[in-house]
Amino acid sequence: MKQAGSILIVDDNPDILIAARLLLKQHYQCVKTTDDPFKIESIINEQKAAEQSVDIVLLDMNFSQDAISGQEGFYWLKKIIEQDASIVVLLMTAYGDIQIAVDAIKAGASDFIAKPWQNEQLLGAVAAAFSHAKDKQQVGKLTRQTQGLTQALSGQQFDFLGQSEAMQQVFSLIEKAAVTDANILICGESGTGKELAAHAIHQASLRNDQAFISLDMGAVSNNLFESELFGHKKGAFTDAKSDRIGRFELAHQGSLFLDELGNLPLSQQVKLLAALQNRQISPIGSSQVIDIDIRLICATNDNLAQAVAEGRFRQDLLYRINTVEIRLPPLRERQEDIPLLVNYYLNHFGQKYKRELTVAPSDLNALSRYSWPGNVRELAHAIERAVILSDSSVLDISSVIGNVSNTPATGDLATNSAESTVVDYDTFDLEVIEQRTVRAALKHFQGNVSHAAKALGLTRGAMYRRLDKYGL
Incomplete structure (x- = not known):
């Protein structure tokens, strides 16, 4: 032979x-x-x-x-x-x-x-x-895999915490679904901890000794989706200087987490669906078929059912990815978790920046009353900045997020007179900035959606999608 x-x-x-x-x-x-x-x-x-x-x-x-x-x-x-x-x-x-x-x-x-x-x-x-x-x-191959894994696994990882009834329900659902290979869709507002939940699912699964590979679909340009997911061969396109292993192949026998799935273009959705149905991929520029064995976890802050109705998302793909759907509650719906989270991030960033800090009860109460439109991500960012900027051993949170004690935790902030206190600190989270800008425009035009949309340069349809997205 x-x-x-x-x-x-x-x-x-x-x-x-x-x-x-x-x-x-x-x-x-x-x-x-x-x-x-x-x-x-x-x-x-x-x-x-x-x-x-x-x-x-x-x-x-x-x-x-x-x-x-x-x-x-x-x-x-x-x-x-x-x-x-x-x-x-x-x-x-x-x-x-x-x-x-x-x-x-x-x-x-x-x-x-x-x-x-x-x-x-x-x-x-x-x-x-x-x-x-x-x-x-x-x-x-090992070198390319190592490079791909190094890129895919990079990033800071926090614990997935909560003691509220809402979070206990989430933990219970994760415990039941994780031990299966069912595809899971995690829904929730920006900053609620969808990637942390995905990590928790992987750790509780039978694949926890294999790789957890993630890809933020919102951070990938349209022409690179296929390369990121399926890989490419050297010379397949102008910038393909060497072979690249895609996230599917990197996640073989482990878990693949696709964050912000709603950003996937329709032209790529059919390719993702085919890969999931056939459990096979082909790198760009190659006729080679590669068998893949992954556990798929997806996340979105978009309303995918509405996206299907609007023709922005394939219904058959939605059926494929949400065998089990897990909704993460926003922080304003689990206020009893805020002291736990504050102390956790205070300890974490205290160790990182070599500071020993405590938080005053009055500040902790104020933080618990704050609405946290950016959710856990905003809270972590605020605590980190407070740790850096505090001059004493007691955390001065007011210097970072302003007079939060006057800001309600619930209600329509678009028409609330305390709106100005919510924006009293810097953030680079685009979701938070967009949400606050939409709220401010609605307030300025006294709830007139048409005028607010025109001022923001949006169509009425785009404006209504944002109102639905942020619950306004």
Whole structure:
């Protein structure tokens, strides 16, 4: 039985090409030959496009008549390595100079073969080269996976906390769903801790010893969605300088978390649906099909049912991703959790910035009455800034978020006179900024949606979507 693998023989002597091909074709599935070294690049690319990448190149060291220096061989060796470092090169020459052999190996060749060869010698050298090629390919794959995992796993991770009845219901639902492989959709306002919930699901699942890979769909430009999800091959498009492993492949046998799924364009939704149905992907620029085994967890702050009605989201994809739906309550609906969260983040950021701080009861009461439109993310940000800016051992939270004691925790803030106290600190969370801007516009135009939408540069439809999104 022939061994899987592809060999390219490059020599200007047709007798050498015929002899080597006849010998190696008996043992290996694909053996290509050329007498023109300028065709090496195109043959390698053609083989790669046919999903039969060249593993070994047998390369003559001299192509010009009467040349004996081997410099041509060194030149083409360098070109091959630059094109694809995973290819193993065996150099051939009729002049068995030991110094040339040493220099060839230093330049990146796997071995050196003197012509004429003994068949057993050539077969042994090629077999060793194939073993080397597999090692190089595995190292290359592991390197790409490590780079992808490093990128995918980066970011700060907090605990998923809560003692309120609302959160206990969430924890109970997570406990029941996590031990299955059911697809889960996490819904909730921005900042409610959807990624923390996804981590909790993964940790409670049977896949907790495998990778948890996340992708924020809202942070990926439209033309990169497919590459991020499924990967790409080198040269598949202009900026594809090297192979890239997609998030699906990185998450194989683990969990894949797709945050802000509502941002996925319709053109990509059908590809995601096909991958989930078939449990297979194909990187861009490749006809290779890769089997995938993942547990899918998605999250959104969008109303996907409404998005389906508006034609922005596929109904069949929604059915596929929300076998179990978990809604995370906003912080204003679980005020009894605020002291727990304040103390948790105070301890966390105190350790980070090497500060020992306490919080005054009056400030803790004020924080508990605050509406927290940015939810847990806003609270964590506020505590971190307070830890940094506090001059004493007692946390001065008022210097960060203003006089929160006058801000109600519930009610329509668009018409509340305390609105000005809500915006008394810097935030770079676009969701929070948008929500506050919409509230302010409604207040300014005394609830007139048409006037507020025009002032914000929005259509009435876009304005109503935001009113629904923020519960206004």
